[in-house]
Amino acid sequence: MITHEYGKQPRVNGAQTEVVSTREALRAARRRLRSEVAVVMTMGALHDGHATLLRAARERAQSVIATIFVNPMQFGPTEDFAKYPRPLDADLELCRHEDVDLVFAPSTETMYPNGTPAVRVHPGPLGEILEGASRRGHFAGVLTVVLKLLHLTRPEVAFFGEKDFQQLALIRAMVVDMDLPVEIVGVPIAREPDGLARSSRNQYLSPADREVAGTLSRALMAGAEAGASGADAVLKTASDVLAAQPAVELDQLVLADASLRAFGPAVTGSARLLVAARVGGTRLIDNIAVEIG
């Protein structure tokens, strides 16, 4: 949570990054931005993966807004909302470095003035499977805050990472189903040199777990390479790589079509292989594009 107004902060190119935390200040600052306006929504604890999103937004749009809000609605009762890292000064530094025009960093009270909203976005069946099956209510929380942030920031285009592939599919579905006037752009996953998908959760990995975590992307890449041999081969190849590393506690390994509506060995053409697993108690997710057949 932002505890004081940061006002304007100098950027690398001599321009200024404006930082606001209230609706009124956001409205005034938004009016000053030139079109096209892009938004990148984050929960802070920014890393290179977020920088990739901000750069993609910067390349496309005249003005870039970043939002920083740790959304309590998308945390389950056993997930530690209170302990989620909130390094605001470092996050603002990264935003300045990535040439962001405007940062909106509201408090929980600003976002939810009447407490947890009773009216919320229902994600439908796609929200109940995969991540939604192990994190009940998570996607209702995500879609509700994304819808609110779209209304508050009024972007023409919004950038989301492909790492949270189900989240991206649900946001795309919400935009179509609710006729929201915004273009959604998916940005490819930023990876560490050994292939591990960049994530705020990687900081919870011990050095030994960090070594093991690379198994996830290795399994996905091996699976993708088996695409020409068909869906069964993709799943078997990836699953063999994961099984060979006992420190990986596999939760899900799923092959789906690109919109996450069809699953399993019957999937053909452009597909997605998704994995969720625990390494040393930390739940990690990753995915990769696969051409079947």
Ligand code: PAF
């Ligand atoms: O991907 C995230 O960081 C969050 O789910 C989002 C989209 C910022 C909503 O809180």
